[in-house]
């Protein structure tokens with residue numbers, strides 16, 4: 551009886567060891583010291599996106615949440631590594647993933663980098679699963695908010711990540727919110743896929759994507775980085 555209970559509720563030193571081992575693996579991946587595939591890294595987090603996606607009924611969700619772009623696709627870990635290599639969050643940064651899905655981007659950041667992390671995600675099932683993992687790993691520098699990004703307070707953010715999560719009307723609303731935030735502090739935005747077209751046209755942003763290295767070139771819909779220009783600029 552005693553050992554069964556122990557198996558069901560691992561003690562805190564067991565959890566700490568598990569956390570340290572996961573963190574070590576992510577850091578080794580981040581520092582290019584270890585090659586490791588996406589499904590292996592998801593397994594380490596106990597992230598089972600495919601299983602949980604079967605409980606998402608798109609028709610019900612659209613009726614309940616309105617016409618939003620709720621299909622899910624996770625950013626590959628190699629791109630997440632590139633993202634954090636580029637933005638290198640400091641202790642004073644707060645990274646928001648707009649349309650966080652199951653939180654892959656944020657788990658990576660919270661395990662390998664400094665700063666705080668927050669996911670905004672519309673689909674409740676994805677937030678429940680992200681929170682389960684966050685609580686299991688006791689990641690106090692990370693939280694998730696369920697809701698529409700257009701109606702969510704974004705004040706704390708200094709860095710945003712967008713993997714093409716929003717239809718254009720919602721993107722414009724969120725963009726306006728970020729623009730007014732940029733009047734009070736510098737904001738950096740990393741964007742992947744079609745959301746790049748919106749950010750690259752904003753006159754209050756400057757593109758600061760680092761030059762391509764190795765055999766990969768920077769492309770229109772690849773990962774791109776923008777920063778807000780000074781608040782006293784005429785734009």
Ligand SMILES: C[S@@+](CC[C@H](N)C(=O)[O-])C[C@H]1O[C@@H](n2cnc3c(N)ncnc32)[C@H](O)[C@@H]1O
Nearest residue numbers: 619620623624625649650651672698699713715
């Ligand atoms: C392409 S997935 C990206 C997931 C995650 N950011 C990643 O890169 O691994 C986009 C996510 O945005 C969410 N989403 C769509 N519209 C949204 C909105 N208006 N507010 C918050 N989340 C939204 C979707 O439900 C989906 O999970």
